[in-house]
Amino acid sequence: MSxxxxxxxxxxxxxxxxxxQPKIVxxxxxxxxxNPYPPAPGVSEVIRNFNPERLRLYPxxxxxxxxxxxxxxxxxxxxxxxxxNGSDDILNIAMRCFCSPNLPLAxxxxxxxxxxxxxxxxxxxxxxIALNDDFSIPENxxxxxxxxxxxxxxxxxxxxxxxxxxxxIRKIIEDFDGIVLIDEAYADFADDNCMSLVKEYDNLMIxxxxxxxxALAGLRFGYGxxxxxxxxxxxxxxxxxxxDMLTQEIARAAFLDQDYLAKTKNTILATRARLERELxxxxxxxxxxxxxxxxxxPPDRDGKRFFDELRQNSIxxxxxxGAVTGCYVxxxxxxxxxxxxLLTVAQRMYK
Amino acid sequence: MSxxxxxxxxxxxxxxxxxxQPKIVxxxxxxxxxNPYPPAPGVSEVIRNFNPERLRLYPxxxxxxxxxxxxxxxxxxxxxxxxxNGSDDILNIAMRCFCSPNLPLAxxxxxxxxxxxxxxxxxxxxxxIALNDDFSIPENxxxxxxxxxxxxxxxxxxxxxxxxxxxxIRKIIEDFDGIVLIDEAYADFADDNCMSLVKEYDNLMIxxxxxxxxALAGLRFGYGxxxxxxxxxxxxxxxxxxxDMLTQEIARAAFLDQDYLAKTKNTILATRARLERELxxxxxxxxxxxxxxxxxxPPDRDGKRFFDELRQNSIxxxxxxGAVTGCYVxxxxxxxxxxxxLLTVAQRMYK
Numbered sequence: 001m002s003x004x005x006x007x008x009x010x011x012x013x014x015x016x017x018x019x020x021q022p023k024i025v026x027x028x029x030x031x032x033x034x035n036p037y038p039p040a041p042g043v044s045e046v047i048r049n050f051n052p053e054r055l056r057l058y059p060x061x062x063x064x065x066x067x068x069x070x071x072x073x074x075x076x077x078x079x080x081x082x083x084x085n086g087s088d089d090i091l092n093i094a095m096r097c098f099c100s101p102n103l104p105l106a107x108x109x110x111x112x113x114x115x116x117x118x119x120x121x122x123x124x125x126x127x128x129i130a131l132n133d134d135f136s137i138p139e140n141x142x143x144x145x146x147x148x149x150x151x152x153x154x155x156x157x158x159x160x161x162x163x164x165x166x167x168x169i170r171k172i173i174e175d176f177d178g179i180v181l182i183d184e185a186y187a188d189f190a191d192d193n194c195m196s197l198v199k200e201y202d203n204l205m206i207x208x209x210x211x212x213x214x215a216l217a218g219l220r221f222g223y224g225x226x227x228x229x230x231x232x233x234x235x236x237x238x239x240x241x242x243x244d245m246l247t248q249e250i251a252r253a254a255f256l257d258q259d260y261l262a263k264t265k266n267t268i269l270a271t272r273a274r275l276e277r278e279l280x281x282x283x284x285x286x287x288x289x290x291x292x293x294x295x296x297x298p299p300d301r302d303g304k305r306f307f308d309e310l311r312q313n314s315i316x317x318x319x320x321x322g323a324v325t326g327c328y329v330x331x332x333x334x335x336x337x338x339x340x341x342l343l344t345v346a347q348r349m350y351k
Numbered sequence: 352m353s354x355x356x357x358x359x360x361x362x363x364x365x366x367x368x369x370x371x372q373p374k375i376v377x378x379x380x381x382x383x384x385x386n387p388y389p390p391a392p393g394v395s396e397v398i399r400n401f402n403p404e405r406l407r408l409y410p411x412x413x414x415x416x417x418x419x420x421x422x423x424x425x426x427x428x429x430x431x432x433x434x435x436n437g438s439d440d441i442l443n444i445a446m447r448c449f450c451s452p453n454l455p456l457a458x459x460x461x462x463x464x465x466x467x468x469x470x471x472x473x474x475x476x477x478x479x480i481a482l483n484d485d486f487s488i489p490e491n492x493x494x495x496x497x498x499x500x501x502x503x504x505x506x507x508x509x510x511x512x513x514x515x516x517x518x519x520i521r522k523i524i525e526d527f528d529g530i531v532l533i534d535e536a537y538a539d540f541a542d543d544n545c546m547s548l549v550k551e552y553d554n555l556m557i558x559x560x561x562x563x564x565x566a567l568a569g570l571r572f573g574y575g576x577x578x579x580x581x582x583x584x585x586x587x588x589x590x591x592x593x594x595d596m597l598t599q600e601i602a603r604a605a606f607l608d609q610d611y612l613a614k615t616k617n618t619i620l621a622t623r624a625r626l627e628r629e630l631x632x633x634x635x636x637x638x639x640x641x642x643x644x645x646x647x648x649p650p651d652r653d654g655k656r657f658f659d660e661l662r663q664n665s666i667x668x669x670x671x672x673g674a675v676t677g678c679y680v681x682x683x684x685x686x687x688x689x690x691x692x693l694l695t696v697a698q699r700m701y702k
Contacts (some may be wrong), residue, residue, distance in 0.1 A: 004580075004584075005449055005529055005530050006447060006448050006449065006584045007449065007450075007454060008448075010448050010584050010587060010588065011584070012392075014587070015586060015587040015591075016591055018409070018591040018592070021411065021412065029408075032409055034407055034408050035407045036407070037358035037407065038403065038404035038406075039403060039404070039406050043403045043406065044403040047398060047401060047403055051399060052389065052390060052395045053389035053390070055390050055566065055567050055568070055601075056386045056387070056388070056389055056390060056567070056568060056569065057380075057385050057568055057569055058369070058370075058569060059568075059569050060372065060384055061369050061372065085436050085571075085590070085593065085595075086590070086592055088590050088591070088592065089590065092590065096357055096358075096361075096362050096472060097357055098358065099358075103358060121447060121588055123451075149356055150356075163456055179373040192418040203356065210508040211409070215406065215407040216406050216407070217406070217407060217408055217409040217410075217592075218405060218406035218408055218409060218410050218595060218597070219406050219595050219596070220410070220436075220593075220599075225398070229355075233357045233361050233362070233420075235366060236361060236364055236366040237472055239436070239437070239439050240366075240367055240439070241437055241439065242436065242571075244436075244569060244572075244595070244598060245570070246569070246570075246597060247519075247595060250406075283494050285484065288534040
């Protein structure tokens with residue numbers, strides 16, 4: 001076709017590139033922050049007992065059973081919750097609600113690289129605010145974000161893994177003239193989270209996913225929590241049947257097993273501590289992690305070389321090119337066996 | 352919150368209202384064109400054999416296994432197919448690609464009421480082209496659509512159920528300066544479809560769903576087929592993981608059982624013929640249907656009265672208020688037992 005009918009913004013933009021899902025035998029896949037442990041036992045039960053004939057009917061549009069559980073767990077009202085086809089769906093809906101050519105997005109750099117891609121779809125300008133050298137938020141972040149209508153903060157941040165002080169977050173929410181969206185994809189691995197703040201601030205939204213802590217990346221379920229006025233508007237943009245029937249029921253079962261969540265979380269945190277310790281001993285520096293991954297820099301600060309050598313050994317981590325991020329690789333906290341394989345390569349290279 | 356941070360378009364718009372999913376005992380639910388028969392036996396098998404541990408990993412971003420089956424079935428290349436979280440996802444992606452404040456949508460009236468809602472999200476103007484009294488497409492449709500960048504044609508149309516002549520569709524695709532999207536949600540129940548035209552026209556896109564003919568409304572799977580250049584652009588807007596792992600595998604199994612599809616289709620068409628015949632005998636008029644529903648008008652042309660009386664009897668059909676549509680109700684072709692219950696009420700009212 002000689003003529004493009006696409007919106008100019010679509011022709012101009014590049015797609016988000018997700019972490020690779022290579023098909024290599026005996027692969028150690030620790031590149032997309034998946035959980036090394038299976039989902040809660042209740043998930044198997046839901047699948048085993050599911051009557052497939054029910055699939056002929058539409059799912060619940062309001063996802064009310066799972067939304068009620070989410071509301072209970074987070075101590076909010078059900079009308080403060082929106083369910084999504086993964087938390088990317090929630091981010092997407094938020095971007096369509098709050099960003100446009102006249103309503104810029106503000107976000108940090110480095111952070112989740114999907115944010116600017118979603119903004120490009122809306123033809124929204126992006127104010128990328130550079131994090132400090134230690135990946136903390138600069139004091140004048142709100143000044144730098146001024147004029148933006150939506151400010152997204154990944155907390156814990158990706159790919160760096162650090163968190164930001166709650167007092168600083170509060171101040172940002174209070175000072176920023178727009179919506180603050182805190183992407184808590186990794187919050188279950190952190191010491192604290194911002195969920196309770198949604199009842200204090202009506203310009204705050206929290207997004208969560210089941211892909212990481214609940215070991216349900218294959219499922220696609222995420223949710224947003226915010227004041228009812230925000231949820232009401234987002235509901236207009238949400239597809240009426242964005243979450244399928246089985247997903248709603250599996251998600252509910254997984255949410256109900258908080259003991260299992262705590263157990264796998266603790267195992268992952270123990271492995272994370274070990275990874276920090278052993279890489280440190282080899283002369284790596286790393287960002288103190290509040291997530292299920294570690295942003296670690298080898299002794300020679302050459303992230304690419306370490307990434308390539310790991311790949312040669314069928315170990316896939318994630319590498320983000322760039323002056324700052326290129327000194328690091330992001331290592332998902334896999335099982336102990338997986339981490340041992342990575343450490344073996346690291347020992348060979350740097351000991 | 353005193354100030355709204357929403358885009359003005361979001362504040363101004365109303366959400367799409369899906370057909371109700373009431374919780375009534377012994378309900379005959381023939382309001383959302385669901386299939387009265389279960390999905391193919393292969394669906395149970397996939398669910399029974401699925402290892403839930405796999406859900407810890409992300410699904411295939413490119414959905415390649417199911418996309419290959421779709422390509423084979425429709426005799427196109429795999430790079431001409433995009434998978435969606437229901438065909439509403441495909442419609443949504445198309446709208447984000449081709450509509451904006453400067454790029455209007457054209458669609459027909461009456462037709463699927465989601466189209467103008469999706470256009471409103473894009474702040475796109477909508478040229479609603481009134482169908483003729485017999486719900487055929489007016490001769491000057493392309494003239495009326497001129498200036499629009501996207502023209503959506505539901506074929507068979509909803510809620511009317513009729514189709515449009517292939518020669519007229521061809522002429523529209525040739526004459527319209529923009530993308531023509533043919534929504535074939537109901538095409539499996541029709542005498543013909545436009546799939547083969549995607550290889551002739553690079554401004555044509557076809558969307559399909561598994562919600563109706565495949566009895567998988569609960570699953571959320573749809574797809575689009577078009578020239579590679581169109582698919583490439585739409586892929587930028589699609590979420591990287593828009594279709595979950597189980598859904599991809601269930602969809603694939605259902606596509607592979609074309610015999611089962613044909614069998615349930617034929618049963619539904621037989622029931623549709625019976626419904627047409629028996630309502631006719633009671634003095635109803637109806638639109639000759641190419642779908643799994645019938646747009647029927649009672650002898651007194653009072654769609655609302657018939658709808659209300661059916662509801663009193665726990666039979667839910669769909670009623671669309673309006674000067675033209677208000678004379679009708681849309682009856683999904685359910686099982687013979689379900690249709691008999693509707694006919695009993697109709698006989699009592701109109702015989």
